[in-house]
Amino acid sequence: MSAKAEENAAGDEQQVVTPWEVAAKPGAKIDYDKLIDQFGCQRLEQNLIDRVQRLTGRPPHVFLRRGVFFAHRDFEEILSAYERGDKFYLYTGRGPSSEALHLGHLVPFMFTRYLQEAFKVPLVIQLTDDEKCMWKNLSVEESQRLARENAKDIIACGFDITKTFIFSDFDYVGGSFYKNMVKVAKCVTYNKVVGIFGFTGEDHIGKISFPPVQAVPSFPSSFPHLFPGKDHLRCLIPCAIDQDPYFRMTRDVAPRIGYQKPALIESSFFPALQGETGKMSASDPNSAIYVTDSAKTIKNKINKYAFSGGQDSLEKHRQYGANLEVDIPVKYLSFFLEDDEELEHIKKEYSAGRMLTGEVKKRLADVLTELVERHQAARAAVTNEMVDAFMAVRPLPHMFN
Amino acid sequence: MSAKAEENAAGDEQQVVTPWEVAAKPGAKIDYDKLIDQFGCQRLEQNLIDRVQRLTGRPPHVFLRRGVFFAHRDFEEILSAYERGDKFYLYTGRGPSSEALHLGHLVPFMFTRYLQEAFKVPLVIQLTDDEKCMWKNLSVEESQRLARENAKDIIACGFDITKTFIFSDFDYVGGSFYKNMVKVAKCVTYNKVVGIFGFTGEDHIGKISFPPVQAVPSFPSSFPHLFPGKDHLRCLIPCAIDQDPYFRMTRDVAPRIGYQKPALIESSFFPALQGETGKMSASDPNSAIYVTDSAKTIKNKINKYAFSGGQDSLEKHRQYGANLEVDIPVKYLSFFLEDDEELEHIKKEYSAGRMLTGEVKKRLADVLTELVERHQAARAAVTNEMVDAFMAVRPLPHMFN
Numbered sequence: 001m002s003a004k005a006e007e008n009a010a011g012d013e014q015q016v017v018t019p020w021e022v023a024a025k026p027g028a029k030i031d032y033d034k035l036i037d038q039f040g041c042q043r044l045e046q047n048l049i050d051r052v053q054r055l056t057g058r059p060p061h062v063f064l065r066r067g068v069f070f071a072h073r074d075f076e077e078i079l080s081a082y083e084r085g086d087k088f089y090l091y092t093g094r095g096p097s098s099e100a101l102h103l104g105h106l107v108p109f110m111f112t113r114y115l116q117e118a119f120k121v122p123l124v125i126q127l128t129d130d131e132k133c134m135w136k137n138l139s140v141e142e143s144q145r146l147a148r149e150n151a152k153d154i155i156a157c158g159f160d161i162t163k164t165f166i167f168s169d170f171d172y173v174g175g176s177f178y179k180n181m182v183k184v185a186k187c188v189t190y191n192k193v194v195g196i197f198g199f200t201g202e203d204h205i206g207k208i209s210f211p212p213v214q215a216v217p218s219f220p221s222s223f224p225h226l227f228p229g230k231d232h233l234r235c236l237i238p239c240a241i242d243q244d245p246y247f248r249m250t251r252d253v254a255p256r257i258g259y260q261k262p263a264l265i266e267s268s269f270f271p272a273l274q275g276e277t278g279k280m281s282a283s284d285p286n287s288a289i290y291v292t293d294s295a296k297t298i299k300n301k302i303n304k305y306a307f308s309g310g311q312d313s314l315e316k317h318r319q320y321g322a323n324l325e326v327d328i329p330v331k332y333l334s335f336f337l338e339d340d341e342e343l344e345h346i347k348k349e350y351s352a353g354r355m356l357t358g359e360v361k362k363r364l365a366d367v368l369t370e371l372v373e374r375h376q377a378a379r380a381a382v383t384n385e386m387v388d389a390f391m392a393v394r395p396l397p398h399m400f401n
Numbered sequence: 402m403s404a405k406a407e408e409n410a411a412g413d414e415q416q417v418v419t420p421w422e423v424a425a426k427p428g429a430k431i432d433y434d435k436l437i438d439q440f441g442c443q444r445l446e447q448n449l450i451d452r453v454q455r456l457t458g459r460p461p462h463v464f465l466r467r468g469v470f471f472a473h474r475d476f477e478e479i480l481s482a483y484e485r486g487d488k489f490y491l492y493t494g495r496g497p498s499s500e501a502l503h504l505g506h507l508v509p510f511m512f513t514r515y516l517q518e519a520f521k522v523p524l525v526i527q528l529t530d531d532e533k534c535m536w537k538n539l540s541v542e543e544s545q546r547l548a549r550e551n552a553k554d555i556i557a558c559g560f561d562i563t564k565t566f567i568f569s570d571f572d573y574v575g576g577s578f579y580k581n582m583v584k585v586a587k588c589v590t591y592n593k594v595v596g597i598f599g600f601t602g603e604d605h606i607g608k609i610s611f612p613p614v615q616a617v618p619s620f621p622s623s624f625p626h627l628f629p630g631k632d633h634l635r636c637l638i639p640c641a642i643d644q645d646p647y648f649r650m651t652r653d654v655a656p657r658i659g660y661q662k663p664a665l666i667e668s669s670f671f672p673a674l675q676g677e678t679g680k681m682s683a684s685d686p687n688s689a690i691y692v693t694d695s696a697k698t699i700k701n702k703i704n705k706y707a708f709s710g711g712q713d714s715l716e717k718h719r720q721y722g723a724n725l726e727v728d729i730p731v732k733y734l735s736f737f738l739e740d741d742e743e744l745e746h747i748k749k750e751y752s753a754g755r756m757l758t759g760e761v762k763k764r765l766a767d768v769l770t771e772l773v774e775r776h777q778a779a780r781a782a783v784t785n786e787m788v789d790a791f792m793a794v795r796p797l798p799h800m801f802n
Contacts, residue, residue, distance in 0.1 A: 178571065186607045
């Protein structure tokens with residue numbers, strides 16, 4: 001009996017975090033400390049955040065200050081090298097499975113944009129249309145269409161076109177990228193991917209073939225037009241921690257094929273409106289705020305679905321105050337309300353019972369409406385020509401300027 | 402217990418024929434009738450060979466007349482369509498694992514060249530450098546170098562450059578080819594490839610990812626520069642029967658992704674000098690005649706290693722004659738001595754004991770020396786520019802003329 005099977009037999013249900021499933025124990029929140037232990041990554045300590053501030057000469061992003069990005073692998077090495085004058089490149093991505101992005105999808109891109117600006121480094125963004133074609137059983141054409149639609153939302157986040165290459169796997173796999181896929185695949189047994197990703201014999205071989213596709217953008221030689229002769233350039237991957245299995249595998253393989261291990265900086269999940277037992281899901285429209293939602297929809301969704309830590313009656317609320325640990329409006333504000341003082345004020349008043357759920361929800365609706373409307377305006381300005389320009393296979397001559 | 406495991410437990414050792422291993426039962430020859438049953442292909446009957454002669458207006462190739470190509474799938478449909486005016490294209494390939502080809506490697510190319518000339522059809526030749534990099538643990542660079550060296554030998558077989566596209570997987574995988582790989586991979590479970598190819602959990606995922614790479618040249622849409630708008634063009638694959646598992650899988654998948662099944666015409670194995678228990682292997686230099694061998698080496702190898710069906714003593718030989726069933730010189734002559742009358746004469750005289758092993762071996766050495774020297778001269782004339790020209794991704798405007 002495997003260790004996992006034994007645990008299940010003992011009735012001790014575990015939290016599940018894989019690239020395809022995020023579920024806390026029944027009735028519980030995701031235990032991030034346990035995830036750090038389980039995955040073997042490091043906690044992102046305050047001294048590293050201070051160092052980011054010092055090296056970039058600007059205040060750390062709200063996602064750093066508030067622990068949204070909370071774990072890392074070798075981020076310290078990246079900073080030390082940067083301090084010595086050695087740049088790096090950023091790699092992040094998206095599986096284009098739905099037309100509209102929700103707020104959870106924006107988190108890594110907002111943070112990546114900040115990293116690009118703060119460190120002045122190039123960025124590659126992988127659209128895994130091949131993955132979604134295989135996992136969601138979409139046609140090739142539909143996956144590619146969604147990839148381009150999603151690219152518009154990504155571009156709307158404000159990336160610098162002189163430092164950013166966005167690519168679709170269906171368009172870009174080949175050449176040096178494919179050679180690196182083969183090099184990685186040679187080093188990983190079927191048993192190994194079963195251990196990492198939980199595949200079974202009934203899974204199709206497309207799934208089993210995919211991990212190298214997500215692995216190889218970690219290696220600069222996969223982008224000969226971007227990084228010619230820079231095979232030892234380090235890569236930093238900002239992503240949600242559910243993507244860690246791909247990069248554990250990548251880091252395991254890298255030294256065996258003569259490449260640098262990618263470093264990671266990993267975020268917690270953006271929770272569903274209904275509460276913090278998993279991540280926001282695009283497949284349940286009532287669990288998520290979409291970047292396409294109207295002000296009215298946002299207000300209604302928050303009022304109707306956002307799980308409140310406030311008390312059942314006004315009387316009890318005034319007496320006991322809100323439980324901020326489970327309160328979704330406060331959680332969302334901690335992602336998107338930039339003003340630290342105002343956030344502290346809300347948390348203090350709300351937990352003391354002087355502020356009501358309705359007031360907090362109103363403030364959240366305003367904050368998200370502003371964010372979403374700003375995004376919608378930016379996206380409306382993204383033309384097909386701009387998508388083509390970001391996705392053109394080209395050198396980026398000013399990528400480190 | 403699986404059927405296979407049960408057979409082994411019963412002590413009844415089976416012949417093994419996979420793309421990586423060809424072995425008869427101990428002490429026996431490969432049983433091709435059994436292989437036809439096991440694989441579910443059809444025997445190539447005389448009426449089809451007659452039809453080839455009628456349709457092409459030329460005598461059928463010696464490999465057809467003498468049963469070297471002995472099995473098929475849907476070859477009859479290909480001929481019927483051809484008769485109605487519908488052309489097809491040819492697809493064959495080679496795994497470039499060694500510097501020099503041996504005679505067994507030439508068999509499919511000699512036959513494919515005949516088919517191209519006789520039917521006036523285009524041809525794609527896949528060099529699976531990715532496969533050999535993974536199976537033989539060669540570096541990417543070494544695999545690609547061998548692919549180009551092997552391409553020179555292939556070109557030396559006399560293919561028509563206006564109708565032939567040779568490609569290396571490392572160079573060509575991508576675009577429509579990769580999209581078709583994903584479409585195929587989606588339709589094949591891990592359990593299925595284990596059943597077909599015998600992979601185990603300790604095999605690396607590169608091996609598990611490979612079958613779609615060999616499958617998709619069967620589909621014209623993998624070559625948009627060659628067959629634009631001809632997605633329903635039929636494909637005919639001449640190959641040795643050990644490649645059948647790849648194309649059983651391909652034929653199973655094709656209708657599910659809206660593609661035509663490829664047809665096949667399949668050969669027996671070219672036997673080792675030591676006898677007909679397997680196929681000639683490049684890894685044992687004394688089992689094979691190489692296209693680089695000198696006249697003297699050929700003569701020595703034949704005299705020293707070619708398994709003879711002649712009797713132990715001259716006296717017994719004159720009395721009983723040679724056993725042609727196991728005689729390798731006669732077998733080789735039946736591949737490469739084109740003159741039917743002379744071959745019949747040798748077989749008759751040799752089996753009657755009037756001709757001696759030494760005489761037959763001498764005739765074989767002459768035939769093979771002529772063949773190999775002709776090949777060497779043709780190969781010496783193949784320049785790097787010619788390799789580039791055959792491998793250029795380009796339209797073939799005259800491919801059906």
